[in-house]
Amino acid sequence: MCSLGFARSLGFALLPLATCCIVANLLLFFPDGKMIYIQEHQVTTYVWFFMGIGGGGFLVLIPACVFLGMGKCVDSCGTENCAMCGSVIAALVGLSGSGFCFLISALALLKGPYCLTPKGWKSPFEGDGGKYLLAPEGWSVCTQPASVVEWNVTLLSILLGLSALEFLICFLQLVSGLVNAVCRPCCYKQEYSLNA
Structure with missing residues (x-):
């Protein structure tokens, strides 16, 4: 039952x-808090990948709900082993979602924002390998939306950090679920053979 409590606490964290x-x-989607940029498709293309909504959001809510409902699963199917196998599958879904969110956020951060520059609407920092992150004095090249680089x-940094935490939490449950699903039956067989 200790592993169920651990899984539930991970679910609450997710x-x-x-x-x-x-x-x-x-x-x-709303740089400078205005809707005009999304209406005119003047946001970076990476936001349309829905990395935080789909990947780090809904795909991570699946394992969160599974981890939280594991106690009910044990009550209905009768074994903790069955619940742990389900948690392994849910953890894999969470790993894929958080990994997708991390990857797309990193690529978007490297590309930089889509903004109005003296040369028109473009991604002025694309191709510099993220060096613009260490040179804030060059961020003023983006005139609209206001403070779009910041x-x-x-x-994107928040998304990177959150998705890394989600990945870690899902990985912990994956390991815990595998250990419990594989080792627990072996331990029970050993105990049974020792008592016989």
Whole structure:
């Protein structure tokens, strides 16, 4: 039952992380807090991958709900082993979602924002390998939306951090579920043979 408590605590930890990923991704659609940029398709293409909404959000909510409901699963199917196998599958879903969120957020951060420059609408930092992150004096090349570089860097960094935590939590449950699903039956067989 200790492993069930561990899984439930991981489920509780995933809920706010997934919610924050969804919010951060939604905010990326509205630089400078205005809807005009999304209406005119003047946001970075990476936000349309829905890395925080789908990947770090809804795909991570699946394992969160599974981990939280494992006690009911044990009550209905009768064995903790069955619940642990289900948690392994759910953890794999969470790993894929958080990994997708991390990867797309990193690529978006390297590319930089899509903004209005003296040469028109473009991604002025694309191709510099993320060097613009260490040179904030060059961020003023983006004139619209206001403070778009800071907006993108902050939200994408938040998504990177949150998805890394989600990945770690899902990985911990994957290991815990595998250990419990594989080792527990072996331990029971050993105990039975020793008592016989």
